[in-house]
Amino acid sequence: MDKIIIRGGRRLSGSIPVSGAKNSALTLLPCALLTEEPLTLRNLPRLADVDGFQHLLNQFGVSTSIAGTRPEDFGRVMTLQATRLTSTTAPYELVRKMRASILVLGPLLGRAGEATVSLPGGCAIGNRPIDLHLKALEAFGAQIELAAGYVRAVAPDGGLPGGTYTFPVVSVGATENALMAAVLAKGTCRLHNAAREPEIVDLCNLLVAMGGQIEGIGTSDLTIHGVNRLHGATYQVMPDRIEAGSYACAAAITGGEVELRGARMNEMDATVAALREAGVFVEDRPSGLFVAAQGPLRPVTLSTAPYPGFATDMQAQLMALLTRAEGTSVLTETIFENRYMHVPELTRMGARIETKGRTAIVHGVAGLNGAEVMATDLRASMSLVIAGLAAEGVTTVHRLYHLDRGYERLEEKFALLGADIERVGSD
């Protein structure tokens, strides 16, 4: 298995393009199931999770083709066409590998009136149930059955009658599944306390481009008037705000300055506020986000929260940055119960962090040291890379497949910024 070797201590500087957003791509791809016409997605990041989703969609009879982008380009253009669905079952082998596979449930139900999807089970960052996905679909009139590790959803008389659902907690995935089912409902569907992450807005914008009727886009109250059919579209995946935030932390911890081309500051308010509180200079420029270290890092206290709050997907990377702050930071993780896997690894690199339940207390240290580290999820892995870039000596990050799931050509981007980083195959 590949690993990344970082010789820390180099100041990052330069300009890199921000890739298409992973979590947007993973909800835009299943929209291909909603129409027999072609859907073309531009700026699709080259990621293992996107390849996995493509493979999953092929199982339902969706044809996929990738336009002639050059290997050196970031992003790809993919055209997907579900002229006829040949299956409405997502098997365990595929769903197990990629949790986001659950996002085929809503569109299959909307288009075919039925879907059978393996339950995804837990993952490294927590239990991650899908009860809210099912409750929202049920509220719209779906009949749901659970048997032998699978969920089967059926729309009576071939189409969902519609209804209203109020989420007890905000769920990105459940909001996405509900939206994709509702656009082809017979009646009107309403969602309250829906997620309003920029990726949800991206999904709504694509659905509207395909002929969907959605009111309240960007708010937590969505009204979806079902239509008989959707048509094809060409759509550009939004820039990855989490990738941009991750590189911003990397630049800041090395005392560097980077331009993140294409990043949209208005979708990153909470991250930008945290960086500024930490003493980092951040500027919105026409070309993207400019981030520069300025003087010592300051401690930060914050809690993760649904958008527009501070994203749980940025917690590990910010924590890596704050290991070097002058003072004590307090981070509280409110979204997932087990999202501190990076803490023991950062500690091995010389960080001083205590966790008490969902709170991590980070006592800033003067320096980090390189070490052999590994993490069991994507963002935790990125936090180790960030720490490694600032550490003295060599850091080896194992289990690279996590990073490959979510960061497009990470070592190339860091190398463009002047980092001493290489990918090697393990013995």
Ligand code: EPU
């Ligand atoms: N939840 C339930 N029941 C449900 C669904 C969610 O109790 O049916 C709970 C979860 O256990 C969690 C909270 O609600 O405590 C929020 O989970 P959410 O459904 O919003 O998460 P998700 O849709 O499974 C997406 C991203 C995650 C990101 C979260 C939160 C994708 C593919 N994944 O997951 O991204 O952390 O939203 O913003 O969009 C990552 O990119 O590293 C990543 C994990």
